[in-house]
Amino acid sequence: MVNPDIEIETLAEFDQVVARGSLSGYRIQSVNLLERTFALLAADTSAAVFLGCAMEPDAAVKVRADGALVFPPVPDLPFNPYRGLLYSPEELFTGLADGYEDTPDAEAYAWFQETKSDGDVFSSMLRSVHDDAISDALDEHLCGVRVVGVMGGHAMARGGTDYRGAAELGRALTRSGLTVATGGGPGAMEAANLGAYLAPAPDEALAEALEMLAKAPSFAPSVSDWARAAFAVRERFPAGGDSVGIPTWFYGHEPPNAFAGHIAKYFANATREDGLLARSNAGVVFLPGAAGTVQEIFDNGTPNYYESRGEPAPMILVGRTHWTEHLPAWPLLQALARGRAMESRIALVDSVDEVPDVLASMS
Incomplete structure (x- = not known):
């Protein structure tokens, strides 16, 4: 008999299930079970799988004897490959007061730099397991949610x-009932997440937040100062939107920004790019950007080009001059769309103010 929901990701969920015997x-995914030895000894754990769960040795022996599979925690890693939940900004930036270099985010990047080319199958396996766990957590978080992707360049300066x-766009989309998803970095991505964060706040909160952030306009030369400014805004306006x-x-x-309430951070960029676009089921908005944003336009356009079973999710490019003259992606996108199902699902607009109405007309 298959359980309708077989994943246990918190200690509270474990206690609820184990109470049934x-x-x-x-x-059971990355749950600290060191204080649940008696429960493990008493419960039927046959055919269970324990992913990165700390437990006492006698409990581990017993569950293995039951026929459970046990994947123990991996020591000396700056990340948890078996994690069951998405990251929070507070988690990734723990220790920021002492400098970004000592945060879990920076330590994970340093580990990646050391291992990405060492040819060690164990390191590459750990990265793959982590990214798959993140995808699973992301799917659970977004289940039944209408998601709109907002893409754009990292170089867009605060102020x-x-x-x-971009911030006003993120705020408007969130207030319309959509969940904003971005590439999670600085620039346009941060701005859209900021707008979503301030959606529950009065309109004037955005102007105050922008003034605070302008004191550290870029993550260069100091990621620490850039991130601290964001957390100052979060402290000034707590309980923000998701x-x-x-x-x-x-x-x-490109450090992650602190305004996304839930962060799905990956080692593999291809998995991250495809996952972000594939989950944007309510449409994708492309703000002016460079190579990365151009790549995203056509990464998203390809499945829309071949879509034959229904209506592709809308694609809206913002910035007529940018997308027709500076980086003329729009004419090529139009040519691809001609005669296809996606033809009526693409749009070019001059400003972000037009996006909510255009998006609504395509829904």
Whole structure:
């Protein structure tokens, strides 16, 4: 018999299930069970799988004897490959007061730099297991949610009109009931997550937040100062709205922003890019960007081009001059769309102010 929900990701969930007497068939994911030895000794753990769960030796012996599979925690890693939940900004930036270099985010990037080319199958396996766990957590978090992706360049500086416009867009989309998802980094990505964060706050909160952030306009030369400014805004306006950031350690020079309430950070950038676009079921908005954003346009356009079973999710490019003259992606996208199902699902607009209405007209 298959359990309707076989994943256990918190100690509270474990206690609820084990009270019924059986863990058979469950997947217990990264739960500290050192204080649940008696419960493990008493419960049926046949066909269970324990992923990175700390437990006492006698408990581990017993569950293995029951027929459970036990994948023990991996020591001396700056990340948990078996994690069951998405990251929070507070988790990734723990220790920021002493400098970004000592945070879990920076330590994970340093580990990646040391191991990405060492040819060690164990290191590559750990990265793959971690990224798969993140994808699982992301799917659970977004289940039944209408997601709109907001793409754009990392170089957009705080304090500029483009940054403000991206923040206003994120706020408007969130207030319309959509969940904003971005690449999770700085620039346009941070601005959209900021807008989503401030969606529950009065309109004037955005102007105050932008003024605070402008004191550290870029993550260069100091990621520490850049991140501290963001946490100062979070402290000034607590209980912000939720959004998702999907960054990567592949681009370690781009730190994650602190305004996404849930962060799905990957080692593999290809997995991150594809996952972000595939989960944007309510549409994707492309703000002015460079190579990365152009790649995302056509990464998203390809499955839309071949879509034959229904209506592809909308694609809206913002910035007529940028996408027709500076980086003329729009004419090529139009040519690809001609005669296809996606033809009526793409749009080019001049400013972010037009996006909510255009998106609504395509829904």
